[in-house]
Amino acid sequence: xxxxxxxxxxxxxxxxxxxxxxxxxxxxxxxxxxxxxxxxxxxxxxxxxxxxxxxxxxxxxxxxxxxxxxxxxxxxxxxxxxxxxxxxxxxxxxxxxxxxxxxxxxxxxxxxxxxxxxxxxxxxxxxxxxxxxxxxxxxxxxxxxxxxxxxxxxxxxxxxxxxxxxxxxxxxxxxxxxxxxxxxxxxxxxxxxxxxxxxxxxxxxxxxxxxxxxxxxxxxxxxxxxxxxxxxxxxxxxxxxxxxxxxxxxxxxxxxx
Numbered sequence: 305x306x307x308x309x310x311x312x313x314x315x316x317x318x319x320x321x322x323x324x325x326x327x328x329x330x331x332x333x334x335x336x337x338x339x340x341x342x343x344x345x346x347x348x349x350x351x352x353x354x355x356x357x358x359x360x361x362x363x364x365x366x367x368x369x370x371x372x373x374x375x376x377x378x379x380x381x382x383x384x385x386x387x388x389x390x391x392x393x394x395x396x397x398x399x400x401x402x403x404x405x406x407x408x409x410x411x412x413x414x415x416x417x418x419x420x421x422x423x424x425x426x427x428x429x430x431x432x433x434x435x436x437x438x439x440x441x442x443x444x445x446x447x448x449x450x451x452x453x454x455x456x457x458x459x460x461x462x463x464x465x466x467x468x469x470x471x472x473x474x475x476x477x478x479x480x481x482x483x484x485x486x487x488x489x490x491x492x493x494x495x496x497x498x499x500x501x502x503x504x505x506x507x508x509x510x511x512x513x514x515x516x517x518x519x520x521x522x523x524x525x526x527x528x529x530x531x532x533x534x535x536x537x538x539x540x541x542x543x544x545x546x547x548x549x550x551x552x553x554x555x556x557x558x559x560x561x
Contacts, residue, residue: 309353309373310342316360316370317342319476331359350376363475364536365414382533385419393527393535400525401425404542406558408520414471414537415480416441424554425543428511428518441484447491455510455517461488463507508546518553519546 317327317338324342328335333352340346348356353374357367368378383390385397401409401422408425410418417439421429429435432453434443443449444464450457465488472481506521520543530536545551 309348309370309375310344312370312373313338313356314342316356316362316476319473320360322360327356327359331355348374350374354379361474364530364533366476380531380533383535385534385538390532390535393532396527397538397540400540400542406554407545408543409540411538411540412440413534414475414478415439416444419538424557427557428543431511431513441480445484445487453511455512456507458492459507460509462492465489465492506546513553516549516553518550520544520550521546 317324322330323335324338325335328338331338337346341348341352350371353371353376356362357370362370364380365382367380371377371379385394397411397420401411401420404424405422406424408422408428410421410425410429413419418429418434418436421436426435429438432443432449434440444461447457450461454460465485468481468485468488472478472485475481508519508521511518511520522541522543525540525542527535527538545554
């Protein structure tokens with residue numbers, strides 16, 4: 305059992321590119337103790353196992369296995385957003401999405417399933433046949449859909465491949481995200497990153513809307529100090545107009561009801 309924990313510790317330390325000395329200094333223990341934990345010569349306390357989880361940024365979805373390898377019971381649950389004890393979380397998500405209208409915003413799980421969407425996002429997603437419960441990851445794999453929905457679909461998807469790769473690395477590897485990255489990489493081929501002049505502050509996504517275009521950039525929000533697996537994985541993506549035309553069109557839609 306201790307060797308199982310040691311293997312898990314080595315795996316996550318390698319994933320985070322930390323030496324035993326780096327990990328020891330950050331976790332406030334000696335590098336020798338880290339070595340003993342990895343070889344099974346020392347057994348971690350529960351508090352030490354939790355501390356190492358925090359230091360190594362082990363995702364909540366993997367922490368129960370990490371604790372189990374050390375001989376401890378699971379410490380984290382995965383609640384449904386509809387559960388009674390998630391009322392305050394649910395209210396926070398609803399408040400954020402509603403206040404962001406008339407600009408699009410939606411809550412996503414770690415595999416890019418739309419958990420909730422505000423009115424503007426519902427309208428935007430509806431234009432490509434998507435809604436709550438659908439997977440944006442699946443939509444991204446549909447090149448015909450992406451090319452019809454986005455003027456600059458290749459630029460957007462190249463950036464998304466980088467983002468998905470980063471998210472998978474944070475999770476210690478995720479088969480769903482890795483498969484999506486591999487498919488995008490095969491489909492898009494070598495990226496074109498030539499620079500002609502100064503790069504813009506952000507790369508907007510330009511959605512085709514009727515005879516015009518709506519241009520957006522986005523920000524991400526996540527819960528601080530989450531102790532539930534689902535809450536830790538939940539992210540809120542808030543889109544903002546990247547030009548005056550898009551902003552004015554959204555404000556006009558809101559005024560028209």
